[in-house]
């Protein structure tokens with residue numbers, strides 16, 4: 001492997017290093033997940049957690065970008081809005097935040113999660129109603145043709161930096 005490194009042009013070395021870092025990161029992640037949730041079984045939960053982890057990695061990247069633009073050295077608090085129909089589990093987000101923020105500007109920051117209720121509008125009678133699930137019908141006319149007006153989104157809404 002070392003010989004391979006020496007012979008490879010600089011760009012290749014960088015790629016190999018990146019690849020090794022990624023696989024270390026992934027195996028580390030799998031060990032953390034296995035400790036937390038047990039293995040095997042619970043496949044749907046695992047898929048869910050991986051989904052939340054990738055969302056959170058993305059979100060921390062955005063938060064760091066904003067913080068750097070403000071010349072901040074630490075992020076003290078991150079506020080995230082999660083729609084009731086976004087499919088994102090707040091508990092999983094908290095776990096993902098703890099795992100993904102290590103070593104970033106958001107290390108040690110408080111995560112505030114605001115759950116946003118979902119609102120639908122009936123295509124038939126135009127009545128707006130609260131929605132608990134995607135299978136909800138209109139309470140007025142019983143139609144299932146509801147447009148989701150709010151509650152499917154997830155957004156980083158507030159950042160406190162130092």
Ligand SMILES: [Zn+2]
Nearest residue numbers: 122125138141
């Ligand atoms: Zn209706």
